[in-house]
């Protein structure tokens with residue numbers, strides 16, 4: 001398949017491209033597009049064949065449901081059985097934006113889109129290209145992240161091209177995304193709203209609007225008997241090809257500790273990488289040292305994390321050691337992704353270990 005690749009700088013100058021993309025979606029084809037979180041791989045959410053194509057383009061297990069993207073809040077009433085007060089308050093506070101809400105679905109939403117579930121995840125993205133594409137196409141867009149299953153989500157069009165060129169009809173290049181990690185998912189089908197996947201919209205931000213919010217225990221613990229409510233969270237996503245470990249402890253000890261670990265692995269003949277920050281980058285001695293951003297602004301870390309993980313795949317490092325990034329607004333979401341990429345391998349360094 002020949003994939004059309006189009007650049008959009010300003011939505012106002014790109015209506016012809018967006019209409020072409022809309023025609024592809026209406027005809028059951030697939031279009032990758034930027035959102036404020038990560039790039040999405042879109043198809044008509046109400047067309048089972050289109051969702052089938054999404055699963056095969058990604059190589060994704062078909063029990064892993066897709067998020068349905070809408071361009072106006074009122075669309076939710078066409079797709080779900082009940083919108084209660086808490087849902088309305090959250091939609092009012094955070095839509096358009098990086099929050100996905102899970103509702104009980106109406107029959108119009110095919111099981112192929114929801115991975116066989118009676119619930120549907122819905123999000124109204126704030127990225128101008130995404131909004132305009134949904135509105136002009138006239139379809140609701142089912143869109144998982146536009147990566148091959150198991151790879152880090154794409155944060156620039158080049159990542160989508162690497163994974164999807166030749167497999168889908170069109171890729172819209174809208175430049176680098178803003179946030180860099182996927183939306184917060186909140187399940188509204190139980191008594192208490194429950195976070196199924198952490199993201200930019202934090203527990204505190206949600207609780208300020210609706211009161212008590214729970215976190216799905218399966219995303220907090222490494223207990224294999226707990227089954228995550230968001231099926232996608234059970235897969236070892238984002239895992240780089242090399243073995244990634246997170247090193248925790250006081251900053252200077254972490255640097256000394258990582259340098260020691262790197263030295264040992266290099267003595268064994270391995271190629272070794274380090275995920276550092278702008279502040280610490282020059283203090284490591286490894287084959288490759290990549291900065292994930294600055295500690296002064298955790299948004300920079302979220303924005304760079306997936307790019308750095310992809311770069312390590314290309315560099316062919318067999319071992320990667322990463323600093324820990326648990327502080328700041330996005331710390332919880334960043335560590336959720338990093339821990340999964342590391343298969344929960346954490347090395348805790350104390351002064352006496354050095």
Ligand code: TXA
Nearest residue numbers: 037039040065119120121144145182183230231232233
């Ligand atoms: O930021 C985002 O959410 C991006 C952009 C493109 O919008 N999309 C995204 O989609 O991350 P995806 O497919 O990579 O991740 C969707 C997650 C999966 O973990 C899936 O299991 C969960 O949402 N999910 C979807 N529908 C669900 C449902 N009905 N109940 C529980 N979890 C659901």
Ligand code: MG
Nearest residue numbers: 144145153232
């Ligand atoms: Mg994904």
